[in-house]
Amino acid sequence: MAKKVTLLVGTKKGLYILRGDAGRGSWACEGPEFAPAEIHHAAYDPRDGSMFAAVNQTWGGSRIEVSRDMGKTWKTTKNPAFPEGGDRTFSKTWHIEPGHSKTPNVVWAGTEPAALFKSEDRGETWSIVKSLDDQPSRAKWVPGFGGMGLHSIAIDATDPKKMQVGISVGGVYRTEDGGVTWVQDNKVNGAPSERPDVFYCIHKLLAHPEESGLRFMRVHEEVYWRDPGETTWQFSTKGLPTNFGFAAAMHPRDRSTAYVIPLDGMKRTASPFGIGVYRTTDKGKTWDRLDKGLPEGAPMESVREGMHNDRLDPMGLYFGTANGDVWASKNEGESWSRVAQYLPYVTSVHAATIE
């Protein structure tokens, strides 16, 4: 059967599901589910077809929902819970990451307050990863503009025991033993300044899905590349119109290609240069702008979870905007078309490639 793509679009007022046809040319929009709750992130698990939604709501508190029937029905999971005796309570889920194919029942969640939670039963229940929570440097973590959350969970392509997490504002932590121990992983190379401790405001950290050790990282004011075997982050920001932004994606097969959406650091929109996706094909040494079909000069905004790619060939790339658009490219960013508009503020886009 031909593969299709379904977009899970989180917004500030519920989850929308855009189901694409075989040619990725037309999209049927369903939703909203869970409105008026904000869906900070939603993810598809290709291992068993589950869908997860981070439902962040004041009424009844935040929760994680799971669907086992492709988004037709949803079930509330057992809430992540912070340890008794502390002053922290689970406030929001920032990111949900299905585990490695070698660990079929494992799903990860990053939360606010910043913590990593692990599920070993396909997302039915969640337990805090105490080894990360016990890091002495946690005392130095501080909230960014949007709060203090753990939002990036980068699992190595071949070894599920190797992973990194990104925290805003707390930097990167790395484990190579499945989360038993962690080390800070913030050493950079070539950057104009160094902030080697927890002071990196990570915006998005990605692991390549096929190449072990390959990473791409969007930081508050920098972009970094890391090749397999390297232990530092290579400064890769030159050539972008600004050094600020959130959204990032990696090409799922090409080992040298990644994408970002730069924003003005003060306005937090793509102004004055206009919304555009910037692509590197040489590991961040140079960047080219991809904007064919995008509105010229539009001061739009795409946030942390706002861009994602499918796994088809040619790759499809998708991003959502604060003004409720979803834009799609089925030719790896060369040209764009709007596949949804007038949605609420889009907080996340996840492209599910479905067999």
Add this chain to the structure above:
Amino acid sequence: MLLHGAYRGFAGGARDVTLDAATIGEALEGLVRAHPSLAERLRDEHGKLRPHLALFINQDDARLLGWEDAPLHDGDIVHVIPAVSGG
């Protein structure tokens, strides 16, 4: 107990529960026994009632009557309401 708004959805669409309870706290325990899905919607992981939850005994705000210790009497209706806030 009469559920309003989002709390009906959290209880699978249930509208009301009739139970014996001497206080609001006991009534909430009975409500959760009847609808376990409400447990984490009413309280956080440390057992504290969530913000943005309003409880009224008939027409009176339970916060002014002792909150979880507020006494109940035969025939009282406890309203479980998603509190509106902001401006």
